[in-house]
Amino acid sequence: MNREQLQSKEFFYDLPDERIAKYPLKNRNLSKLLTYKNGAIETDVFSNLRAHLPEGSILVFNDTKVLAARLYFQRKTGAKIEIFCLEPFEQTVEQALTAKRECKWQCLVGNLKRFKDGEVLELAIAGTILRARISEKRATNVVIYFEWDGGIEFSEILNEAGEIPLPPYLNRKTELADQENYQTVYAKNEGAVAAPTAGLHFLDSQLEDLQQSGIDLAYLTLFVGAGTFRSVKADKLVDHDMHQERIVIDKATIEQLALKQDKIICVGTTSLRSLESLYWIAVKMKYTGNLNENLVTQEDAYQLPKELSWKEACHFLVQVLEKSGEIKIDFHSALFIMPGYEWKAINGLITNFHQPKSTLLALVSSWIGEDWHKVYDYALNNDFRFLSYGDSSILLK
Numbered sequence: 001m002n003r004e005q006l007q008s009k010e011f012f013y014d015l016p017d018e019r020i021a022k023y024p025l026k027n028r029n030l031s032k033l034l035t036y037k038n039g040a041i042e043t044d045v046f047s048n049l050r051a052h053l054p055e056g057s058i059l060v061f062n063d064t065k066v067l068a069a070r071l072y073f074q075r076k077t078g079a080k081i082e083i084f085c086l087e088p089f090e091q092t093v094e095q096a097l098t099a100k101r102e103c104k105w106q107c108l109v110g111n112l113k114r115f116k117d118g119e120v121l122e123l124a125i126a127g128t129i130l131r132a133r134i135s136e137k138r139a140t141n142v143v144i145y146f147e148w149d150g151g152i153e154f155s156e157i158l159n160e161a162g163e164i165p166l167p168p169y170l171n172r173k174t175e176l177a178d179q180e181n182y183q184t185v186y187a188k189n190e191g192a193v194a195a196p197t198a199g200l201h202f203l204d205s206q207l208e209d210l211q212q213s214g215i216d217l218a219y220l221t222l223f224v225g226a227g228t229f230r231s232v233k234a235d236k237l238v239d240h241d242m243h244q245e246r247i248v249i250d251k252a253t254i255e256q257l258a259l260k261q262d263k264i265i266c267v268g269t270t271s272l273r274s275l276e277s278l279y280w281i282a283v284k285m286k287y288t289g290n291l292n293e294n295l296v297t298q299e300d301a302y303q304l305p306k307e308l309s310w311k312e313a314c315h316f317l318v319q320v321l322e323k324s325g326e327i328k329i330d331f332h333s334a335l336f337i338m339p340g341y342e343w344k345a346i347n348g349l350i351t352n353f354h355q356p357k358s359t360l361l362a363l364v365s366s367w368i369g370e371d372w373h374k375v376y377d378y379a380l381n382n383d384f385r386f387l388s389y390g391d392s393s394i395l396l397k
Helices: 044-051 095-096 154-161 197-201 204-212 253-258 267-290 308-322 359-367 371-381
Strands: 032-038 039-046 058-062 064-065 070-074 080-089 101-108 121-125 130-137 144-147 188-191 216-222 243-251 262-267 328-333 348-352 392-396
Touching: 032 044, 039 044, 039 371, 044 204, 044 392, 058 267, 064 262, 070 121, 070 130, 070 144, 070 328, 080 095, 095 154, 095 188, 101 130, 121 154, 154 204, 188 216, 197 348, 197 371, 204 253, 216 253, 216 267, 243 253, 243 267, 253 328, 262 267, 267 308, 267 328, 267 348, 267 359, 308 328, 348 359, 359 371, 359 392
Parallel strands: 032 392, 058 216, 058 262, 064 188, 262 348
Antiparallel strands: 032 039, 070 080, 080 101, 101 144, 121 130, 130 144, 216 243, 243 328, 348 392
């Protein structure tokens, strides 16, 4: 398939607003589960997931935690200014969240025209005054300089004053219950501005049952960015500017995954992109000879040589980490998976139902081909709930 000719309109379907789940089920584990195996489609319930997993499988989860990333300030004139913290500027997430007096973040700003250059906004919170001013205006966002007195960490400020950023397509305000509902039960590493929603269906008890039944579990971290919600505006799919996201995977997990070739089931598209990106960062390091490579670009997967197997790529990265004395690989990826992509790591995908004309739908199409139409038609015709708080599917080939 010539990916250069792929049109974004090929990934459109009609999604009525009433099919978008505005709230999760009370018991997230009882959502519907669409099963796709060898082209056959059936309906089950998510609590029965184990029955659909091949023996000896390993489930790979993204353990990122959603930040309470929306802050609301008020100008002296009364105008409300919303500051949505996307990611730290010139710092790691860990450094910015543990900062005790100042930090900079790349942000989206609501009502930006009313936020004047040089103006300082103030917000009384957690026994201190949080001050915000514009540090730099960039092409796609604004760098905000935050400053405060008193030795509390910035993470405490966000937890006290911030709001969980729900996806824009829910078209409703964040409610108190979303603080729990919009996090996976295994969320651990703060830094995402969107949840890895395929994991929202799991309960702690189900994870324990899976392990006891012989299914291995592995965890990695991809800090989901707001770019995940961007629809494809370009006519040609390849002209879409894919967003970058940070990925962190420790050496023990890479060693674990190397032993599970042909048995890897990814929970969510973020876990999937992480593992496929892991392969390409290994290839890039080996091919260029630069062991400090830290970015998989949008084109790497379509231009770099493909002679490494999945196991070889994992072993290479383990060797690199052992030589450097590091215990994890930390890099960014703008990998854009679309029809024509050659799969390297995964053997199955657990995922919710995605927006029309989205990069995530292009990914699903790459995995199951034109059958994505059958899957989505089936879901629409059988009362499945769509998007972040919606139902799930397991797609096996």
